Structure formats: C-alpha cells, structure tokens
Amino acid sequence: MWRLTSAAVALTLLVPFATAEAKELGTGMLTDAQIKQHENIEMKTLETIQYTVTLAKDAQAGDTITIALPADVMLYSNQTSDVKNTEGKVAGNVAFNKEKNEAIVTLNDIAAASKYSQLIVDIPVTFQDTTAGKHTLELPLKNGMKNVDYTVVASAAPATVEGDGTVSGSTISWTVTIDASGATLTNAQLENAFGDSYDLDGPVVVSYKNADGTTSEKKFNSRLLADRTLKLNLGTIKEQVVTISYDTTVTDIEKKYTNNFTIHSLNSDDIVAKAVVNGKGAKVIAPEPEKEIQKQPITQSTGQEPLSAKAPIEQQSNTSSYNGVKTTGDVITNNPKNHDSGNTLTELPQTGISNPAWIGAGLLGAAYMIFRRKK
Known part of the structure; x- marks a missing residue:
C-alpha cells in the first residue's frame, strides 16, 4: 500500500505547476492620455504622447496592452523602453512597431504585485500634419476616444x-x-x-x-x-x-x-x-607733423602771479570721469545693476585723459621765471 502512495506522490511532483496564460488587456486599461511637453507643436520636432494605465485586479506578469496610434502621428523608432509605475519602479516595458504604428506594453511581476499603482507610458512620436494652425488628435482610451487639441507653430529658426x-x-x-x-x-x-x-x-x-x-x-x-x-x-x-x-x-x-x-x-x-x-588698395596715412607752439612770455601785466619754480605741480589722478561716473576700469555701465536692460547698449567710454590747459601754461611760466633769475 505504501508503494502506491509513494508512486502517487512522485507522479504529483512530476506534474508542472499550472500557470495563467498571458493575455491582451486591451484599451480598457488606458485611463488618460496627453501630449507631454506642451500644446504648441513645432514643425518636424519630436514630441511625446503620455498614457496613464490603470491595471485590473486580474493583471498578471506577461499580460500585454496594445496601443494603436492614430494616423496623425508616427512612431519615432522601433526601440524598447522601460515602463514605470507611479512609485518609480520598473513595472514592464513598451515595444514600438513602426510598421503597424503600435506600442505594446508588457507587464512584469512588479506590475502584477502592484494592483493599485498606475503605469506611465511615454511614446515618442512625430506629427504628420505640420501645417501651422490648430489641430485635434484622437487618442484611444477606456471609454472611447479622447480629443487632445494642439497647435502647430513654425519651428524656431536659430539665430x-x-x-x-x-x-x-x-x-x-x-x-x-x-x-x-x-x-x-x-x-x-x-x-x-x-x-x-x-x-x-x-x-x-x-x-x-x-x-x-x-x-x-x-x-x-x-x-x-x-x-x-x-x-x-x-x-x-x-x-x-x-x-x-x-x-x-x-x-x-x-x-x-x-x-x-x-x-x-x-x-x-x-x-x-x-x-x-x-588688403589690396589699403593705405596708411602718415600722421600730420605737430605744430610748434609759440611761447608767449608771462609778465605781471597778465594780472596773475607767476608760478614759483619750486612750487609742486599736482599730479593728475588715473581715475577718469565719463558721463559723471568715475572709474578706473575699462568698461563703464550707466546702470550698475545686473539685469536685462532691453535693447540698451552698455556704452564703452573713450580712453585717454586730457591734461588741463593751466598745467601747460604753469610749466611755461615757471621755466620763464627760472630763466630770468639766472640772467
């Protein structure tokens, strides 16, 4: 008797465990869809349609969800990418079939164990109609089709x-x-x-x-x-x-x-x-010779007291002034605040510092007085 029992147990161990067959869940799992980046679609640019998937309680690893895209958009590539749930865990993958213009989502064990998490599926596409203006895209969902309005604008030309x-x-x-x-x-x-x-x-x-x-x-x-x-x-x-x-x-x-x-x-x-x-035809103009300045004697008749030869001459500061703003740097900005001033240039001042005329006159006067004393 015990031999029959042992044989029955052995036969039971040889029978494989029953597993549920993978099934297609269909559009009944698709609860929302939107254009991910923005509503204004630039001509011939890559955009992303984002689907939200809500799983049924009987969803199992290996189950698939096929998303048939409308003719207004075309899949960008045949690559496969991960699909994450709202907890940030990889809950499956999505394969793109450009020939059929379909995206097929396949669930894994994490998706099967997380019945109350939603999945986020990103589908990269290009838009077929690039005519500037307003358009409507019909995307399949659980309860029918969702109309997503979008506007096609001219692609920004680089400067x-x-x-x-x-x-x-x-x-x-x-x-x-x-x-x-x-x-x-x-x-x-x-x-x-x-x-x-x-x-x-x-x-x-x-x-x-x-x-x-x-x-x-x-x-x-x-x-x-x-x-x-x-x-x-x-x-x-x-x-x-x-x-x-x-x-x-x-x-x-x-x-x-x-x-x-x-x-x-x-x-x-x-x-x-x-x-x-x-450089053909370029010319260099020779600088004009400096004109000799005639020295005028400074006498008491000018009404001004002659400068003493030992009197110190004040050195000019290296600090220049431009439009009332003093600076020692190369660039003067009329508005010191660092912000966008619109189409207003930051003016760069002329270089060079002009010497006041009285310094030259004083030097000539001092030299003349020294000359007179030596005589």
Whole structure:
C-alpha cells in the first residue's frame, strides 16, 4: 500500500505547476492620455504622447496592452523602453512597431504585485500634419476616444551672425549682422576681436529691424579694451535683425584683414563668425607733423602771479570721469545693476585723459621765471 502512495506522490511532483496564460488587456486599461511637453507643436520636432494605465485586479506578469496610434502621428523608432509605475519602479516595458504604428506594453511581476499603482507610458512620436494652425488628435482610451487639441507653430529658426568688411583707402568699414528674426537671444553681447593692423575710428552704429518692419538706430562712442576687443551689451534680441557697423583706420599694410565676432547670450551657445577683407588698395596715412607752439612770455601785466619754480605741480589722478561716473576700469555701465536692460547698449567710454590747459601754461611760466633769475 505504501508503494502506491509513494508512486502517487512522485507522479504529483512530476506534474508542472499550472500557470495563467498571458493575455491582451486591451484599451480598457488606458485611463488618460496627453501630449507631454506642451500644446504648441513645432514643425518636424519630436514630441511625446503620455498614457496613464490603470491595471485590473486580474493583471498578471506577461499580460500585454496594445496601443494603436492614430494616423496623425508616427512612431519615432522601433526601440524598447522601460515602463514605470507611479512609485518609480520598473513595472514592464513598451515595444514600438513602426510598421503597424503600435506600442505594446508588457507587464512584469512588479506590475502584477502592484494592483493599485498606475503605469506611465511615454511614446515618442512625430506629427504628420505640420501645417501651422490648430489641430485635434484622437487618442484611444477606456471609454472611447479622447480629443487632445494642439497647435502647430513654425519651428524656431536659430539665430545667425555674419560679418563683412570693405576697404576704401585708409578706412576699413565693418558690418556685423545678427539675424534673430525667428529666435530670441537673452542678454546678448557682441565680443569683437580686432586685428593688429587697424584701429577703431568713430562711433559704433547699431540698427534694429523689428518683426513689424519698423526700424530704429543708436550711435555710441566706444573704444577697444586692453586685449583689443570691442564689447557691446545688446540686451535681449527677440525676433529682430540687429546690424552693428563702424569704421576702422588702417595702421599697417596687410594682404588681408581679419575681424572675429562672437555673440554670447544666456539661452544659446556662442555664435561665431569671421570677416576677411582683401588688403589690396589699403593705405596708411602718415600722421600730420605737430605744430610748434609759440611761447608767449608771462609778465605781471597778465594780472596773475607767476608760478614759483619750486612750487609742486599736482599730479593728475588715473581715475577718469565719463558721463559723471568715475572709474578706473575699462568698461563703464550707466546702470550698475545686473539685469536685462532691453535693447540698451552698455556704452564703452573713450580712453585717454586730457591734461588741463593751466598745467601747460604753469610749466611755461615757471621755466620763464627760472630763466630770468639766472640772467
């Protein structure tokens, strides 16, 4: 008898455990859908449709949920990615079939054990209709279709920078054009690296062309910094074309003259451009000889007391003044606060400090009195 019992037990151990077959759960698990990034869809850009899945109590590992996408969108790739639940745990994966335009979600043990967690499924797509305007996308859900409204807008064109120059005798005229007609450059700054064979001559002219066709122009007296760069703060440029032009004077004859331009901004990588000008026809104007200043004797008839030869002459401070603001640095800003000032340039003052005329007159007077005493 015991042999029969043992045989029955052994037979039972050989029978495999019964397992539930994987099944397709269908759209009954899809409770919500939305366009993840934003409602404004740029032409020919990648977007993400995000589905929310609420599992039934009988959901098991291996079960699948097939999401058939409408013809208005196309899957971006055939790759497989993880699917996480609302607790941040990987609860399955989603495989994309571009040929059928379907996304198939497969559950794992974590999904089966977390009946009360929802799953988040991200599906990367591109939109078929890129006509600018308003559109409606129908996405399948548990209780039918959900209409998701969206607007297609023109893709933002990246800002570009071009430099150009022309030689006319001893003058090289340079132009920098920033085309941000389809973009925004926040707190833009021009950094202009000069060559060694020409110097800035005259004001810098900045012209703005707005999206509505209106234009404006500003002139600024500027100078080069110690490293021979010209820096101008242009503020935020939004849907505008900005042209910066100025003249330089040739100081040395070269076969070609090079000017390098860089546009910095807070929301974009640096944009770099270069202008190369043929030096044929360039001229260097010889400096005019200094005119001899005739010395006028200073006598008591001037009504002024002559300066003593031993009287100390006050040394001039290295601190300059520009527009009422004293500075020892290379750059003066009219507004010291660090904030977006709109399309307002930070003006760079002229370098050099002019000596007052009375110092020269005093020196001449002192020399004359010493000469008279020696006689």
